[in-house]
Amino acid sequence: MIAFVPETGSTNGEIAARIAGGEPVPEGDWLVADRQTAGRGRQGRAWLDGAGNFMGSTVVHARAGDPPLPSLALVAGLAVHAALAPLVPPPLRAEIKWPNDVLVAGAKLAGVLLERTGDAVIVGIGANLALAPQVPGRETVALSAFGPAPDRDGFTQALASAFAAELALWRAAGLEALVARWTIAAHPAGTALLVGEPGEAPLAGTFAGLDSTGALILTLGDGTKRTIQAGEVRLAPPGRAE
Numbered sequence: 334m335i336a337f338v339p340e341t342g343s344t345n346g347e348i349a350a351r352i353a354g355g356e357p358v359p360e361g362d363w364l365v366a367d368r369q370t371a372g373r374g375r376q377g378r379a380w381l382d383g384a385g386n387f388m389g390s391t392v393v394h395a396r397a398g399d400p401p402l403p404s405l406a407l408v409a410g411l412a413v414h415a416a417l418a419p420l421v422p423p424p425l426r427a428e429i430k431w432p433n434d435v436l437v438a439g440a441k442l443a444g445v446l447l448e449r450t451g452d453a454v455i456v457g458i459g460a461n462l463a464l465a466p467q468v469p470g471r472e473t474v475a476l477s478a479f480g481p482a483p484d485r486d487g488f489t490q491a492l493a494s495a496f497a498a499e500l501a502l503w504r505a506a507g508l509e510a511l512v513a514r515w516t517i518a519a520h521p522a523g524t525a526l527l528v529g530e531p532g533e534a535p536l537a538g539t540f541a542g543l544d545s546t547g548a549l550i551l552t553l554g555d556g557t558k559r560t561i562q563a564g565e566v567r568l569a570p571p572g573r574a575e
């Protein structure tokens with residue numbers, strides 16, 4: 334069931350509270366809010382809302398035999414990419430940046446926040462359909478930059494179907510197939526990346542794909558490879574491709 338509410342603090346927070354309160358929240362259910370007053374982003378950042386944007390959460394309940402739960406980050410990124418890609422006019426292209434941001438021409442169109450509570454993983458998704466929030470030091474974009482903003486409720490249906498399909502494939506086909514699909518939807522191999530928070534001395538390298546667990550592989554300036562398990566990855570500005 335997809336529930337639409339006019340306002341909440343955070344759809345992730347509301348689902349977590351329901352689970353903590355013993356309320357059943359089955360897979361396939363979504364909570365979608367018109368506005369969030371305390372939206373949460375990755376790395377402890379806030380997620381700014383915007384009227385007409387998609388802000389919603391769903392849940393995955395771990396089952397015996399599931400692939401490792403952190404790989405749900407790639408599942409979510411693929412689902413968001415699948416829902417957004419047809420809405421981006423060529424020659425532009427929606428591309429995933431590790432683990433699950435969706436970018437257009439380097440600007441952030443959507444993000445995903447996974448939060449674990451017991452055996453449940455809450456998957457929260459924000460997509461800029463109508464409005465690109467101004468975030469200092471980060472480039473953002475909304476689909477409205479390319480034409481009329483898509484209908485939020487129609488987008489919700491497309492995203493819920495894509496997520497259900499990706500989740501089923503993750504369970505049936507496993508990590509190797511997931512990594513292969515993710516790589517096709519990502520920015521090209523050789524894309525210059527920086528790993529580390531803005532303000533920190535970043536690790537610079539180029540995108541060399543994912544390993545079999547879904548970790549990011551960087552080629553460093555000296556040609557050696559480095560595997561990144563966690564952290565903030567940014568596209569390097571032009572001229573920073575060490």
Ligand SMILES: O=C(O)CCCC[C@@H]1SC[C@@H]2NC(=O)N[C@@H]21
Nearest residue numbers: 343372373374375389444457459
């Ligand atoms: O930082 C990111 O890229 C992740 C952003 C995730 C935002 C969404 S909006 C719906 C859900 N509820 C939240 O509080 N956050 C996620």
